[in-house]
Amino acid sequence: MTSHQINPFHVAQRQFDQAAEMLNLPDDIRAILRVPQRELTVNFPVQMDDGTTQVFTGYRVQHNLSRGPVKGGIRYHPSVDIDEVRALAMWMTWKCALVNIPYGGAKGGVIVDPKQLSIGELERLTRRFATEISILLGPEKDIPAPDVGTNAQVMAWIMDTISMHRGYTVPAVITGKPVNVGGSLGRVEATGRGVMLMVREMARKLDWSLEGLRIVVQGFGNVGSTAAYLLHQLGCKIIGVADASGGYYCAHGLDIPAMRAYTDRQSFHLLEGYQAPGVERISGSELLELECDVLIPAALENQITGNNAERIRAKLIVEGANGPTTPDADAILGERGIIIVPDILANAGGVIVSYFEWVQGLQEFFWDEQDINEKLERIIVGAFDQVYAMATQRQIPLRLAAYLLAVQRVADANTTRGVYP
Numbered sequence: 075m076t077s078h079q080i081n082p083f084h085v086a087q088r089q090f091d092q093a094a095e096m097l098n099l100p101d102d103i104r105a106i107l108r109v110p111q112r113e114l115t116v117n118f119p120v121q122m123d124d125g126t127t128q129v130f131t132g133y134r135v136q137h138n139l140s141r142g143p144v145k146g147g148i149r150y151h152p153s154v155d156i157d158e159v160r161a162l163a164m165w166m167t168w169k170c171a172l173v174n175i176p177y178g179g180a181k182g183g184v185i186v187d188p189k190q191l192s193i194g195e196l197e198r199l200t201r202r203f204a205t206e207i208s209i210l211l212g213p214e215k216d217i218p219a220p221d222v223g224t225n226a227q228v229m230a231w232i233m234d235t236i237s238m239h240r241g242y243t244v245p246a247v248i249t250g251k252p253v254n255v256g257g258s259l260g261r262v263e264a265t266g267r268g269v270m271l272m273v274r275e276m277a278r279k280l281d282w283s284l285e286g287l288r289i290v291v292q293g294f295g296n297v298g299s300t301a302a303y304l305l306h307q308l309g310c311k312i313i314g315v316a317d318a319s320g321g322y323y324c325a326h327g328l329d330i331p332a333m334r335a336y337t338d339r340q341s342f343h344l345l346e347g348y349q350a351p352g353v354e355r356i357s358g359s360e361l362l363e364l365e366c367d368v369l370i371p372a373a374l375e376n377q378i379t380g381n382n383a384e385r386i387r388a389k390l391i392v393e394g395a396n397g398p399t400t401p402d403a404d405a406i407l408g409e410r411g412i413i414i415v416p417d418i419l420a421n422a423g424g425v426i427v428s429y430f431e432w433v434q435g436l437q438e439f440f441w442d443e444q445d446i447n448e449k450l451e452r453i454i455v456g457a458f459d460q461v462y463a464m465a466t467q468r469q470i471p472l473r474l475a476a477y478l479l480a481v482q483r484v485a486d487a488n489t490t491r492g493v494y495p
Contacts, residue, residue, distance in 0.1 A: 147221025246435030266300025268423020293373035
């Protein structure tokens, strides 16, 4: 599902440069914000079940710490590389600033296909990687979370590993944990719920009815399946979804609860083998180009590019993934009148509820799920209103408006703190 020809860090820098130019940022601030502050590469051995030892490569990148400790997920995927992690860390900085929570951006990753590991190998890899990057981690320094290829169990292993090093339990060192070890209610659904809220808010602005709204979702993992399910509950018609096994299309609408139940029964939560009356199998590229009202790319970066942007037939794109649309595609889609709710806004629900989990872990005081969802909605809808107002006022795309708000906040923090000699 990803394009290896496009460097995601170069995409992230181009997006930043455009905002920096419009904001007239001083050259010294541009130089600081254009690159990560810290980068750690680790090569670490893991003993496999057959007794052999394999060496894996992992990264932890901290982009900017001016607004607080850094926050960002850990990704396990074969395509992970340092530039991808740099880009994701930068996007996290802007995301946290846009929704105005006191974090900078970070990201981590290991070059591995977790589906090829046993549960024991996955645990040993996770604990060794956590140990290697532990010099950076801490509730007051760097707080990881789940991302592609990782989940609540992986987060629990990381939390336990750091706690063993410290000699006491440190629940706030990581978010996205299981609830029984200090995780937050509502965290699993948070990113998908945020995507749903952005579809709802844009539908209101465009005077669209949610009933029967035709939606295509690329990616049926945690984010995509949750967004699809919540939108299905609102009366939307999910006509297409895709995951690593391919695309699934039904003009009359897919049975999303049945598809979620199917993936829950599978070892790797894939739709592989799913069949139902009226459901057609299509390719991932065909799915992106289906005629629909809303397209939600919720897989990996670089999915909508200059090569396929002319063939996108959605009226609205709400980015559930990080960096799914390249700048070249942005320009083409803009000329065609297709509206994009950008990733740093649309998928910010996860980091918002991660912030709630961190606060709860520090205080050992927990909110119920209704409180969490209400707080999430208030913050992300408030950020949407600010972005929409700026876009309307300045007659610019939503992405650029979001970047202007976020980059200015980070630049102001850096300016206020100054440069340490």
